[in-house]
Amino acid sequence: MEALPENREKVWVWPNLVFTELMCMIGTTIFLVVWAIIFKAPLEEPANTTWAPNPAKAPWYFLGLQEMLVYFDPWMAGVVLPGLILVGLIAIPYIDTNPKGNGYFTIKERPIAMWGFLYGWIVLWMYLIIVGTFLRGPNWTFYGPFEFWDxxxxxxxYNVNLSEFVWLKWLNTPMPSNIVVREIVGIILTLVYCCVLPVAIAKSKYGKKIIENTGQIRYYIFIILVLGMTSLPIKMVLRWLFSLKYIIALPEWELNL
Structure with a gap:
């Protein structure tokens, strides 16, 4: 049976797969036991309604959402972005319908599925949880890995909006009273990012290859999800480098991006 041409490149589940998974499970268990021994987690005093801890942190599995609130409004950080992350992860097998990789591990043959999942899970979720757990101290201030929490x-x-950058700092003129004129630069940049960029990518060599493999409808669904999920690290970098608060600030309509 093993000599048949279709079976020459196949291996048995045991011991090739199960043994590897068993070793990973044992290694993970040892790591968790050592972690629990070294890093103690004592119970704190009973809850006191007259005193709030500083910082007040959500459970660890919600710290990613709490960290998003640093960069976005609650409606964006609590609804839109988590929804895009979850929908994007769910949509991966429907967007990347490549039949290769079924029954065996491969990265080269399923790059969209593999890197899409790793980006959504590790960068947009686990990284934020790690930052919120270990690097956010009193007053939700950012602290280094070994810095004392003072x-x-x-x-x-002092975080400023893009419109303040444009009108007050760059043009040195008062802010326009018309909200559309005031936020016109941010609106144009957002429209370019959401509407023009997908079309431009579609005309590139990489975009044409994706369209050839998936079709136009799935391509645009894929690229919109990618751009939506990429907006978070872009906003984080802009905050770190330029103290940028909002690209579009419309408090009159409770709409800030």
Whole structure:
């Protein structure tokens, strides 16, 4: 049976797969036991309604959402972005219908599925949880890995909107009273990012290859999900480098991006 041409490149589940999974399970268990021994997690005092801890943190599995609130409004950080992440992860097998990789592990033959999942899970979820758990201290201030959490640490930070950058700093003129004119630069950039960029990517060599493999409808669904999920790290970098708060700030309509 093993000599048949269709079976020459196949291996048995045991011991080739199950043994590897068993070793990974044992290694993970040892790691968790050592972690639990070294890093103690004592119970705190009973809850007191007159005192709130600083920082007040959500359960670890919600810390990613709490970290998103640093960069986006609640409707964006709590509804839109998590929804895009979940929908994007669910949509991966429907967008990338490549039949290769069924029954065996491969990265080269399923790059969209593999890197899409790793990006959504590790970068957009696990990274934010790690930052919120280990690097956010009192007053939700960012602390380095080995920095002492000083409750009296003062961080001089003033975040400004893109419209303030444009009108007050760059053009040195008062802010326009018309909200559309005031936010026109942010609106144009957002429209270019959401509407023009997918078309431009579709005309590139990489985009044509994706369309050839998936079709136009699945391509645009895929690229919109990717751009939506990529907006988070873009906003994070803009905040770190330029103290940018919102690209579009419309508090009159409770709409900030």
């Amino acid at each position: 409750f009296h640490k003062v961080v001089s930070e």
